Amino acid sequence: MAIPLITLLAVFNSEVASAQVSAVSDDVLTDEAIALETQTQDYVADRDQPSPEDEIKQFALEHPETVTEYELQTTTTPVQSLGNPEDPASIGESRSACERVWPTRFSVCGAIKAKYKEIGGALSWLGPPTSGEVRNPDQVGYRSTFLGGAIYWHPETGAHAITNDGMRQWGSLGWEQGVLGYPTSRPKNISPLPVAQYQNFQGGDTYYSPVTGGAIWGDLKQRYDAIGGPSHPIGIPVSNELSNTDEYRFNNFSNGVMTWQRSSRRSHYMYLPARRACQAVCVWGFRVSVL
Secondary structure, three states, X not given: OOOOHHHHHHHHHHHHHHHHHHHHHOOOOOHHHHHHHOOOOOOOOOOOOOOHHHHHHHHHHHOHHHHHHHHHOOOOOOOOOOXXXXXXXXXXXXXXXXXXXXXXXXXXXXXXXXXXXXXXXXXXXXXXEOOOOEEOOOOOOEEEEEOOEEEEEEOOOEEEEEEHHHHHHHHOOOHHHOOOOOEOOOOEEEOOEEEEEEEEEOOEEEEEOOOOEEEEEHHHHHHHHHOOHHHOOOOOEXXXXXXXXXXXXXXXXXXXXXXXXXXXXEXXXXXXHHHHHHHHHOOOXXXXXXX
16 A cells, blocks of 8 residues: 655654754754764865965965055056157157067057057056967957966957956956957956956956956856845855756855756855855755845
8 A cells, every 4th residue: 555645745754853853952963973973074074174265365465466466457557658768760659550569579559559558568567568469269359468468359349458367267268269258347356355356258257366266157147246246245256157967057156156047047155164064965956045
């Protein structure tokens, strides 16, 4: 004789309730007791590990020169000339669309040259050029590389500079031919993280530091922006968008994780302590706090 499903559920719920009551009635329920019951050393193996946000702050304390470098990357000091100061033809605006940056053998041209001058030229955080102007693989945009980063131009976005750390993160997604497309803003500092920046692109945003990197786009970006972006306690993205099933995608953050469900197009989040505990006992894909 088959036992009705509702009866099985009632018995199961009764056992769970009894276990919960028993747990609450215990005087002390320590981590050690839980670990002993589960026959593991610690059911949250990385509970004492620093968070990505802690790692960024520690890096800033140990590398004050990098803090200064990041601050310079968001300042501009316009210059009047890029060429050899001893060459009269290079004083002021060049008569041609391109101008050689002395003492290098490379020239900057057009809108990229204008952006380079706006930032401060060879004396800015970009430094001297390390290439001439190059057409990108999409055969539409152009770029020039510099000691401290690059400037990319596209007819729909204009010219925008990217730092070397920003290039590293952008490159993890295929540069301009990836999901993010071309940059649409300059690098921006993130308060209160002294060596973290973000930058806007056609398809989403990148977030990076010397020790972390991540990008966010689509529905997850819309939700993240709606709750305050990097000013929210969940922190900044430290991974690109990832998937564990066809139904769910997620981003890791410096203080937690955000998940997205394909069928409902809804996003949810949990903070780092809960995420670490859940890694030991949960199945990813379940619903957490609603944004």
